[in-house]
Amino acid sequence: MGYDMGKPVKKVKFRVFRYDPERDDKPHYSEYTIEAWKGMSVLDALNEIKADQDPTLSWRQSCRMGVCGSCAMVINGKPALACQTQVLKLDTDVITIEPLKSFPVIKDLAPDLQNLFRHHTHVKPYIIRENEEELTEEEPTEEFLQSPEELEAFLQFSYCIKCGACVSACPVSQSDPEFYGPQALAQAFRYISDTRDEGEEIRYAIVDNPQGCWRCHFAQSCTFVCPKGVDPAMAIQYLKRDLVLMSLGMKKEKKRAQKAPLGAPTDKVPEKYIPPEFTIAKPE
Amino acid sequence: MERKKRHYPNFPGVVGWIYGGNLNFERVLFLLHRITGLALIFYLFAHIIVVGFRAYSPQMWEMVMGRISGHANPVILFFEWLLVLAVIFHMFNGMRLIFLELGFFVGKPSRPVYPYRTSIDRQRIFTWIMMILASIFVIWSIFAFFMGGGSHA
Numbered sequence: 211m212g213y214d215m216g217k218p219v220k221k222v223k224f225r226v227f228r229y230d231p232e233r234d235d236k237p238h239y240s241e242y243t244i245e246a247w248k249g250m251s252v253l254d255a256l257n258e259i260k261a262d263q264d265p266t267l268s269w270r271q272s273c274r275m276g277v278c279g280s281c282a283m284v285i286n287g288k289p290a291l292a293c294q295t296q297v298l299k300l301d302t303d304v305i306t307i308e309p310l311k312s313f314p315v316i317k318d319l320a321p322d323l324q325n326l327f328r329h330h331t332h333v334k335p336y337i338i339r340e341n342e343e344e345l346t347e348e349e350p351t352e353e354f355l356q357s358p359e360e361l362e363a364f365l366q367f368s369y370c371i372k373c374g375a376c377v378s379a380c381p382v383s384q385s386d387p388e389f390y391g392p393q394a395l396a397q398a399f400r401y402i403s404d405t406r407d408e409g410e411e412i413r414y415a416i417v418d419n420p421q422g423c424w425r426c427h428f429a430q431s432c433t434f435v436c437p438k439g440v441d442p443a444m445a446i447q448y449l450k451r452d453l454v455l456m457s458l459g460m461k462k463e464k465k466r467a468q469k470a471p472l473g474a475p476t477d478k479v480p481e482k483y484i485p486p487e488f489t490i491a492k493p494e
Numbered sequence: 495m496e497r498k499k500r501h502y503p504n505f506p507g508v509v510g511w512i513y514g515g516n517l518n519f520e521r522v523l524f525l526l527h528r529i530t531g532l533a534l535i536f537y538l539f540a541h542i543i544v545v546g547f548r549a550y551s552p553q554m555w556e557m558v559m560g561r562i563s564g565h566a567n568p569v570i571l572f573f574e575w576l577l578v579l580a581v582i583f584h585m586f587n588g589m590r591l592i593f594l595e596l597g598f599f600v601g602k603p604s605r606p607v608y609p610y611r612t613s614i615d616r617q618r619i620f621t622w623i624m625m626i627l628a629s630i631f632v633i634w635s636i637f638a639f640f641m642g643g644g645s646h647a
């Protein structure tokens with residue numbers, strides 16, 4: 211087999227949640243023992259099990275490097291990306307693997323994420339412009355300027371890979387599928403914080419309801435499990451803060467991105483928009 | 495045999511509040527806040543009923559209090575103390591939540607550089623301060639209830 215990336219270090223038992231919609235009424239657990247090697251991810255382990263022991267085991271994967279968001283599952287009680295979780299770092303002899311909670315299970319470890327994307331699309335996760343034609347111009351003549359600080363205001367939230375780990379961990383989502391959930395609410399805040407966006411009033415109106423940001427009780431489990439450092443809990447509390455400030459008439463007006471002619475020479479661009487010089491440390 | 499395929503629901507429901515898995519400390523506080531909040535509402539109703547006995551007669555009131563007050567019964571004294579613990583926790587954690595849910599002490603968005611720092615790390619110290627303040631009140635309550643240090647004696 212092509213698995214000699216590292217030498218076997220120890221035997222690890224995998225207890226894997228199984229559910230076959232064509233045969234089972236209830237889920238059960240199957241056990242597999244494998245030799246774990248240094249550098250082996252849980253996803254590698256599942257692939258070895260499927261190749262050598264049980265071809266009927268199912269899950270979803272694609273990039274195997276923490277980018278696509280396909281392989282989130284509950285590993286030893288914590289939702290995580292299988293491809294980013296090192297078997298040996300878990301430091302247990304038995305590893306329990308279950309599908310993400312709060313989502314219906316299609317088969318074994320593959321959850322049906324329709325609810326995640328329903329909430330995600332509901333908050334309008336895209337740039338909204340008052341002049342819609344700006345977004346569809348065939349030959350645009352202007353571009354938006356954004357300073358590094360303006361980028362940092364939303365960059366972290368834009369790292370979301372829609373894996374669903376946060377929704378699986380959230381105690382509110384676990385008992386209320388109509389709660390928008392940390393993923394969607396964080397995306398609402400991501401676009402609200404983007405100076406290019408002009409749709410903040412629409413989005414504030416969407417999240418300002420009992421199934422929106424007010425349903426969050428700040429258990430912070432979403433932030434605890436997010437594999438990309440998105441910190442949905444922080445985003446949601448800022449949504450609440452903004453809504454409270456708005457109701458008091460104390461919210462400052464949002465800054466809009468300035469525009470410049472496409473490809474304008476940098477000496478025409480205000481200084482704060484010029485990114486810091488990019489340097490690569492030279493090897494000694 | 496043809497069998498209709500169906501998804502397994504996998505919704506933890508209320509069980510998820512109690513057992514979330516291998517998760518964070520703040521989630522325990524969330525659960526305790528919910529339990530103590532509900533306990534306080536339950537107590538509020540019980541309290542209204544008990545205090546309502548005053549409306550009948552002074553003798554009735556004396557009789558009821560003689561049976562169910564902590565002065566008369568150490569088991570009830572213990573439950574009264576649990577109630578005080580619930581109030582102390584709910585109050586301090588409630589103040590903590592008011593600050594945090596209005597976006598104080600959770601930090602600002604920053605460049606996502608690995609290892610990620612999140613609002614969990616940033617608010618922990620504030621959380622500990624609130625919990626230590628709560629513990630001081632808990633210690634006080636032990637004196638007041640069981641060591642004759644307070645007005646209860």
Ligand code: HEM
Nearest residue numbers: 426427428527528531532534535538584585588589591592
């Ligand atoms: C001492 C003053 C109090 C403070 C500072 C306080 C604070 C809070 C806060 C901030 C919340 C919302 C927490 C969240 O976002 O999940 C809350 C929830 C709640 N409180 Fe209080 N509270 C106090 C007293 C009380 C009393 C006296 C009762 C009962 C009569 C009570 C019952 C509840 C209940 C049932 C909830 C809902 C819990 C949940 O949804 O998880 N609270 N409290």
Ligand code: SF4
Nearest residue numbers: 370371373374376436
């Ligand atoms: S916020 Fe984090 S945990 Fe949630 S879907 Fe996005 S990447 Fe996954």
Ligand code: SF4
Nearest residue numbers: 380426427429430432
């Ligand atoms: S902070 Fe809010 S959204 Fe995140 S897990 Fe807690 S309740 Fe859910």
Ligand code: FES
Nearest residue numbers: 273274279281293
């Ligand atoms: S396989 Fe793409 S995130 Fe794990």
